[in-house]
Amino acid sequence: MNNNPYYGPEGHGPYEMIDIGDLLLEDGGTIPNCKLAVATHGALNAAKDNAILVPTWYSGTSKIMEQVYIGAGRALDPAKYFIIVVNQIGSGLSTSPHNTGGAMTGPNFPKVRIGDDVRAQHRLLTENFGLKSLALVVGGSMGAQQTYEWAVRYPDFVKRAAPIAGTAKNTEHDFLFAETLNEAITTDPGFREGRYGSPADVAAGLKRQAKLWTVMGWSTDFFRANRHKALGFESVQAFIDTFMTGYFAPMDPNNLLSMAWKWQRGDVSRNAGGDLAAALGRIKAKTFVMPISHDMFFPPADCEAEQRLIPGSEFRPLASIDGHLGLFGTDPQMLAQLDANLSELLATRVN
Structure with a gap:
């Protein structure tokens, strides 16, 4: 167990740590006294x-959701809604490899699936907040995977769903993408099979990962248009070194690997004996599927193929050359499209 100063309320707060008790895991084992880091905005009526539930994505915490997606006059307006942002298990704020002591610390942390997160969140919402339904579940990337899992697993609980830039079943292609990210970390000699002293020991691996994210997270059009300059960086190298490497460098590698394992195996068809059409056919939520036009991790075609299997759903792609990492809030026009879609979705009458 190491106390990485990167994770904590100073940089990512405010949030509350809520112990939901022992969590039995789909792949075996238990997380005793599983703790979820929860940030809330607004009041329950x-x-x-x-x-509204907002789950987090790979490497992200509740702080970026607060900064980019939630606010007065936005679709996710705390004056109207009680917005609950739950940091996923392994994120570094909730129970994670780096902050768990004893036999589960570091590389010994158990394998957690998207379904485990969603069951943990369901327990939190029902037992801690007394909820019987959600007006909306909305999340990007791994947050979209959790959104789909919620809508399939608890069809009567979720009234509306908005998966952004993510799929209900991870593709083989995307599995390989994530594998390269993992190998960037695990092949660093300083990784020592997960028994490093601090992220600084794995600096070269984390930098390689940041470079891969630069290649895949943004689009070819992003670079052609010199979008890195619009974000304040004179050169692509400065963008990689300052923005991208600076983002990943302080993160705990075992946390990143834990989340990536989960992301690679995201698959709602597990709820229906491997039948994706049957699983997505269970969804009762009014669903807007919102891929990002230039996303190379979760291309619109992959998302549209799934959307067609969801009863009464709508395909609402977001136009942005920023690609997957447009989720960071770098493109105001994309955020405006997103807000318009979410406002329309929240205004839609549901049973």
Whole structure:
């Protein structure tokens, strides 16, 4: 167990640590006293029907959701809704490899699936907040994977769903992408099979990962248009060194690997004996599927193929040459499209 100063309320708060008790895992084992880091905005109304759940993505925490997606006059407006942002297991804020002591610390942390996160969140919402439904589940990337899992697993609980830049079943192609990210870390001699002293020991691996994210996370058009300059960086190298490497360098490698394992195996068809059409056919939520036009991790075609299997759903791609990492909020026009879609979705009457 190491106390990495990167993770904590100073950089990522405010949030509350809520112990949901022992969590039995799909792949075997248990996380005793599983703790979820939860940030809330707004207030629950008397009818308890204005709650919105926002799960987090790979490497991200509740802080970026607060900064980019939630605010007065936005679709996710705390004046109207009770917005609950739950940091996924392995994120570094909730129970994770780096902050768990004893036999589960570091590389010994158990394998956690998207379904484990969603069951943990369901327990949190029902037992801690007394909820019987969610007005909306919305998340990007791994947050989209959790959104799909919620809509399939708890079809009567979720009234509306908005998966952004993510799929219900991870593709073989995307599995390989994530594998290269993992290998960038694990092949660093300083990784020592997960028994490094601090992220600084794995600096070269984390830098390689940041470079891969630069290649895949942004699009070819992003570079052609010199978008890195619009973001304040004179050269692509400065963008890689300062923005991308600076982002990943302080993160705990075992946390990143834990999340990546989960991302690679995201698959709602596990709820229906491997039948994706049957699983997505269970969804009762009014669903807007929102890929990003230039996303190389989760291309629109992969998302549209799934959207067609969801009853009453709509395909609402977001146009942005920033690609997958447009999720960071770098493109105001994309955020405006997203807000318009979410506002329309929240205004849609549902049973």
